[in-house]
Amino acid sequence: MTRRRPRTGAWLAVALTVSLAAACVRNETKSPSAGLPPAPWVSRAIPEAKGEIQTLSDGKKQAVRYKGWATEDFSQYRTYAYDDADTLLPIGKAAMPAIPGDPKTGRSLFLNRTLGPCTGCHLIQGADVWPAGNVGRDLSAFGDRNAPDEYVFNLIYDARQFFPETTMPPWGSAGVLKPEDIVHLVAFLQTQKSPAPPEKDAERDPNTRPKPRGFGDNLDATNNPAVLRAERAEALWAKKGMTGKGCADCHAGGPLKAMRGVAARYPQYVALYRRVMSIEDFLTAHAPENTGVPLLAGSPDNVDLTMLIKMASNGMPVSIDLSSAENAAALGRGKATFYKKVGRRNHACADCHTVANGRGGEKFLGGRLLGNAEAGFTRHFPTWRTSQADVWDMRKRMQWCMTPLGTNMLAADAVEYAELELYLTFFDRGKPISVPGIRH
Amino acid sequence: MAEIGRVRIRIPSSIKQGDIVKVRVLVIHPMEIVQRKDGKPVDKNYHFINRVVVTYLDHDIAQFETSQSISENPFFAFAFKAVEPGVLKVTFLDTHGGKYEGTAEIKFS
Amino acid sequence: MAPPLSETRLTRRALLQALGAAGLCSLAAPDPGILTLALAQGNPGRLEPEESVDATMKRLFGTQPIKDGSSVIKLDLPLIAENGAVVPVSVEMTAPQTPQSHVKAIYIISDKNRRPLTAKFTLSPPLGYPYVATNLRLGESTDVRAVAQMSDGSLLMAKREVKVTVGGCGG
Numbered sequence: 032m033t034r035r036r037p038r039t040g041a042w043l044a045v046a047l048t049v050s051l052a053a054a055c056v057r058n059e060t061k062s063p064s065a066g067l068p069p070a071p072w073v074s075r076a077i078p079e080a081k082g083e084i085q086t087l088s089d090g091k092k093q094a095v096r097y098k099g100w101a102t103e104d105f106s107q108y109r110t111y112a113y114d115d116a117d118t119l120l121p122i123g124k125a126a127m128p129a130i131p132g133d134p135k136t137g138r139s140l141f142l143n144r145t146l147g148p149c150t151g152c153h154l155i156q157g158a159d160v161w162p163a164g165n166v167g168r169d170l171s172a173f174g175d176r177n178a179p180d181e182y183v184f185n186l187i188y189d190a191r192q193f194f195p196e197t198t199m200p201p202w203g204s205a206g207v208l209k210p211e212d213i214v215h216l217v218a219f220l221q222t223q224k225s226p227a228p229p230e231k232d233a234e235r236d237p238n239t240r241p242k243p244r245g246f247g248d249n250l251d252a253t254n255n256p257a258v259l260r261a262e263r264a265e266a267l268w269a270k271k272g273m274t275g276k277g278c279a280d281c282h283a284g285g286p287l288k289a290m291r292g293v294a295a296r297y298p299q300y301v302a303l304y305r306r307v308m309s310i311e312d313f314l315t316a317h318a319p320e321n322t323g324v325p326l327l328a329g330s331p332d333n334v335d336l337t338m339l340i341k342m343a344s345n346g347m348p349v350s351i352d353l354s355s356a357e358n359a360a361a362l363g364r365g366k367a368t369f370y371k372k373v374g375r376r377n378h379a380c381a382d383c384h385t386v387a388n389g390r391g392g393e394k395f396l397g398g399r400l401l402g403n404a405e406a407g408f409t410r411h412f413p414t415w416r417t418s419q420a421d422v423w424d425m426r427k428r429m430q431w432c433m434t435p436l437g438t439n440m441l442a443a444d445a446v447e448y449a450e451l452e453l454y455l456t457f458f459d460r461g462k463p464i465s466v467p468g469i470r471h
Numbered sequence: 472m473a474e475i476g477r478v479r480i481r482i483p484s485s486i487k488q489g490d491i492v493k494v495r496v497l498v499i500h501p502m503e504i505v506q507r508k509d510g511k512p513v514d515k516n517y518h519f520i521n522r523v524v525v526t527y528l529d530h531d532i533a534q535f536e537t538s539q540s541i542s543e544n545p546f547f548a549f550a551f552k553a554v555e556p557g558v559l560k561v562t563f564l565d566t567h568g569g570k571y572e573g574t575a576e577i578k579f580s
Numbered sequence: 581m582a583p584p585l586s587e588t589r590l591t592r593r594a595l596l597q598a599l600g601a602a603g604l605c606s607l608a609a610p611d612p613g614i615l616t617l618a619l620a621q622g623n624p625g626r627l628e629p630e631e632s633v634d635a636t637m638k639r640l641f642g643t644q645p646i647k648d649g650s651s652v653i654k655l656d657l658p659l660i661a662e663n664g665a666v667v668p669v670s671v672e673m674t675a676p677q678t679p680q681s682h683v684k685a686i687y688i689i690s691d692k693n694r695r696p697l698t699a700k701f702t703l704s705p706p707l708g709y710p711y712v713a714t715n716l717r718l719g720e721s722t723d724v725r726a727v728a729q730m731s732d733g734s735l736l737m738a739k740r741e742v743k744v745t746v747g748g749c750g751g
Contacts, residue, residue, distance in 0.1 A: 161721070162745050234660055234743055243662050252479040253495040256544040259477050260499075398662070398745025417666040420543045471662040491709045504717070505627065505694075512694075514627045532706040538628075540690060540698040542666045542715035549701075552708030 063364075066357030067113075067446065068306040074442035075315040080329030080430065082440045094439060096430075105439045108205075109373045111447045113364070120377055122191045123204030127184040128211055137219025140212055149216075151397045152199075154237060156227050162398035165237035166383070166391040167199065174224040183217045184210075191377075198382040198390060205375045205437070237395035246417055249469040250345070257415035257422045257467035261342055264335035273323030278336075281321065290343035294464060295350045298453040300357035307361045307449045310337045311424050315444055328444040334424050338413045341466040349410055349459040358453070365454030368447060369404070375437025380404065380451075399471070407459035409452065411468025418471050425452050475500055478573030480561060485580045486553050495548045496561050498571055502543045520545055522564040527577075528557040553577050633691040640687065640697065641735060646727065649736025655726045657740045661718065664744045670713035671701075671726040683710040685729040692722035718744050 074081050083095040084104055092104040109117040141149045142160070150160055152167035185192055188203030188210070202208040208216070233239045252258040268286045271277040282289035298309040304316055314333050318326040326333045353359055369380045384404040386392040392403035402408055413424040423431075426443040429451070433440040441447055481495040503518040523535040533549060551559070556578050563571040631639070637646075654672040661667040671686050686701045701712045716724065725739035 161743065241659060243660065244658055246666065247668075251481070251495075253481045253497040253546060256497065256499060259479060259497070263474070398660070417542075418663040420665065493711065502717075512627060512630070517627070527706060530706065532704050534702045535712075536700040536702070537714075538695060538698055540693050540695065540717045542717050546713075546715050548670065548711070548713035550707060550709040550711040552706060554706075 062356060063360050065360040066300050066305075066307060066450075067360075068304070071114075072306060072444065072446050074328070074444055075319075075325070076328035076443040077330050080427070080443035082430075082442045082445070084439065096434070096440065097427075100431075101434045103434075105375060105437050108375050108438050109371075110438050111368055111371065111373055111441055111451070112445075113447055119372060120201060120204055120375075123189045123201060124185065124192060125188050125203055125210050127181050128214055130211060130214055132180075132214040132216075132218025134215070134219040134222045137215035137217070140208075140216055141219060146207060146212075147202075148397070152391075155223055158228070158231065158235070161235060162240075162395070163235075163237055164395040164397050164399075166394045166396055166401070169238070170220060170223055171227045172223060172225040174221045177221075180217050180221070183220060184213050187213045187216055196388070198378065200376040200378065205377070207375065240395065243400055243471070246469040246471075249411065249415075249465060249467060255415050255467060255469045256420075257338065257413070257469065260335060260422060261338040261467060264332075264339040267332055267336050268339065270324065271322065272318070274321065276322050277324075278318075278322065286339050287343045290340045292344055292347060294341040294344040294466075295347045296352060298449055298456060299351060300355060300361060306446050307358070307453055309425065309449055309452055310340050311426065312444045312449055328442070329424075329427060331422075334413050334422050337424060338422065338467050341413070341464060344464045345466060346463050348461045348463055349456060351453065351456050351460060353457070361450040361453050362457060364447075365450040365452070368451045369454055373436060373438045374433070376435070378436050380432075404455055405458050407455075407462055408468075409456045410459045410462055410464045411466060411470075413466065414468030414470055416470060422467060425455075476563075476569060476571035478561065478563070478571055480559070480573040480575045482559070482575045482577070486577060488553065488555075488579045490553050491550050492553045492577075493548060493550050494559065494561075494575070495546070496573055497544060497546045498563050498573070499544050500563070500565065500571075502539060502541060502545060504539050516566055518565060518567050520563045520565045520569075523547060524562045524564070525549065525551070526558075526560040526562065527551055528555055553579070628695050628697075630694040631696070633689060633696040636689060636696040641727070644733075644735055646735040646737045648738075649726075649728055650738045653726055653728055653736060653738035655724075655738040655740055657724055657742050659741075659743065661742055661744045664718040664720065664746075667716040667718050667724075667742060667744070668713065669716050669724060670711070671728075673710040673728060677705070677708070677710065679705070680731070682731050683728050684731050686710065686712055687727040687729070688714070688716070689725045689727065690716060690718055690722055691725065692720050693718065718742060720744055720746075 078095060079097045081095065084106060085093050085095055087093055092106060093102045094104050096102065109115055109119065140146060141155060150163040152164045154160070154163040154165060154169045154171055156171050187208065189201040190197045190199040191201060200207070203210065203213060230236060234241070247254045249255050250258065265286060268278045271280075278286070294310055297313070298307050300306070301308045301313060311328055311333055314326045314336060315328050318324045324332075326336065351358070353362055372379045381390060383391040383396065383401045386403050386405070391401045392405075394401055409425060412428070413422050415421075416423050426448055429448055430440040430443065477499040479497050482492060486492055498520065500520050501518060502520065505517065506513040517539060519539050520541070521537055523537060524531055525533040532551060535547065537545065559575045559577050561573050563569075652673055652675040654674060656670045656672075658667065669688060671688070673683055675681070677683065682705060683703055685703065688698045689696045690698050698716060699714060703710055710728070718724075721741070721743040723739050723741050725737055728736045730736065
């Protein structure tokens with residue numbers, strides 16, 4: 032019913048390997064496994080956020096995720112878990128089927144949102160193409176190259192055959208596209224010849240498309256509903272749990288006064304729990320132990336209180352401490368996670384969220400402008416999401432990314448996510464906290 | 472989830488008599504959208520704000536008739552002429568009999 | 581000796597005097613009892629029929645000519661909306677408001693929504709300045725139009741296209 036439990040020893044072995052791979056860690060420590068809890072962390076998340084896999088009565092597996100999210104199980108693909116010894120998807124090669132390729136079928140496959148869509152990264156001709164991205168090459172004149180069909184077939188099947196560092200998913204090797212599909216795609220791409228039709232629409236081409244204007248002042252309660260929601264959390268602060276105490280009983284002066292400066296130091300290694308924690312993680316342990324109130328990871332109460340606690344530090348610079356052995360080691364592991372390729376799509380966070388080496392940061396993925404993680408954004412989380420009409424914390428945002436990557440999500444309060452969050456917070460050092468954010 | 476009907480009004484911090492004042496207001500409300508079943512819209516009394524009344528000095532000066540095509544947690548902005556000190560009130564009425572109010576005290580500085 | 585005027589009557593009288601002095605007092609102000617009336621009638625939501633934007637325009641304005649108001653109506657909308665759930669719109673009229681000629685109502689119509697009429701803002705001279713803003717829900721890329729109904733009954737219109745992006749990494 033649940034994921035296989037990892038053995039403690041496996042953590043150490045993988046942590047060593049992972050940390051050695053993170054060559055650029057500032058404070059190289061003698062113990063790269065410093066800061067890892069002695070035993071795997073038992074998740075205290077709501078059921079939807081635990082990353083569990085169910086086995087149904089017919090033997091099929093299904094992922095337990097948030098309502099409305101895909102339930103597909105991706106167990107055969109690599110996850111972010113430190114003990115995940117799955118190797119990378121092997122580079123595949125296939126023979127090109129000797130069937131006639133139909134460009135019309137190929138075009139509809141190219142636009143098919145359940146497959147890629149290819150237009151997520153590649154622009155092609157056609158006024159109906161909306162919205163294409165520019166993470167990958169503009170293919171509007173691909174046919175001009177007269178590349179051999181066999182080469183194009185293998186490029187789509189598994190681009191790593193020719194470009195080992197590519198961010199293009201291995202569509203064939205991962206089984207997303209069948210060889211017959213790829214034949215039609217090749218036929219279509221060969222029809223993309225110049226001159227392209229004149230551009231009537233500056234927005235159609237992602238290279239000339241204006242960047243999104245954002246959603247205005249995140250701290251204005253008449254603009255950001257999350258601000259009103261955070262005010263509701265003040266009642267949670269006073270609420271007494273089973274121990275007969277509430278937050279207010281130990282932390283006097285109201286949340287904004289009592290918590291001032293606290294969030295600026297998170298995420299950090301918490302000695303009491305022997306792991307790196309964000310405010311959300313910390314609440315899952317601290318609250319039940321002191322007040323008896325559960326505050327499960329991913330619950331609205333946890334998210335709302337986290338917002339309130341972080342708001343108490345609004346305007347203060349992010350000041351995470353990287354000098355301790357534990358935090359430094361965790362930062363190294365977080366960085367390795369950021370660069371780790373996972374899932375059916377064989378993607379690392381870095382593939383979309385950095386700008387160097389032709390990666391996706393600040394380019395359009397379909398209609399979405401991909402954020403550059405190195406510009407920092409954790410100081411705005413938790414954030415209101417206008418597309419969801421809800422407040423999301425950093426972990427839910429990470430878990431959301433997992434499904435299109437084709438990898439099973441970990442529990443919201445997983446140590447791997449906390450250390451990744453520590454790495455991401457690194458890029459916000461010195462910048463003022465401004466919670467809640469507001470974004471798509 | 473903030474409770475349905477919570478209202479926040481924003482007016483400028485400093486208003487002089489006779490100023491045209493821009494007002495921003497937000498109310499927490501689901502603004503339930505039309506559901507579809509087998510491709511056809513489900514007929515029911517959807518829960519959304521369909522009327523907003525602006526009252527200044529006990530005089531109703533504006534009315535907005537709104538629909539399910541207004542975003543959840545509706546936001547509105549408008550302008551009015553601050554002729555006298557007094558109360559500016561915005562009342563939201565929804566289709567389930569809900570009535571939510573926000574008020575701002577208009578003072579001159 | 582006349583009894584002293586109540587506070588309410590005093591302020592309303594002062595308001596009307598002030599409006600008169602400002603040249604804004606008009607018989608076209610909304611009935612002061614709107615709110616009372618609305619509460620009395622109840623406020624049920626009927627499921628309005630789906631219709632094309634042409635049908636909406638015909639239903640609202642009949643065969644009345646609609647003039648191009650793009651020079652006097654400032655309609656602000658993003659060129660591209662990241663999602664259709666929250667699309668900010670504002671409508672401002674730059675023509676001076678006089679007792680003879682002022683804005684009575686502003687309609688916001690989203691052409692491709694199944695029920696194109698999105699909102700009707702009924703204004704009155706005490707507002708002093710025709711400006712309204714809100715957030716729209718758009719089902720897909722569409723034109724959004726603002727139709728201003730003037731005190732003399734004439735209609736002016738401005739419209740803009742909004743492209744809505746759908747989907748993305750996981751949506």
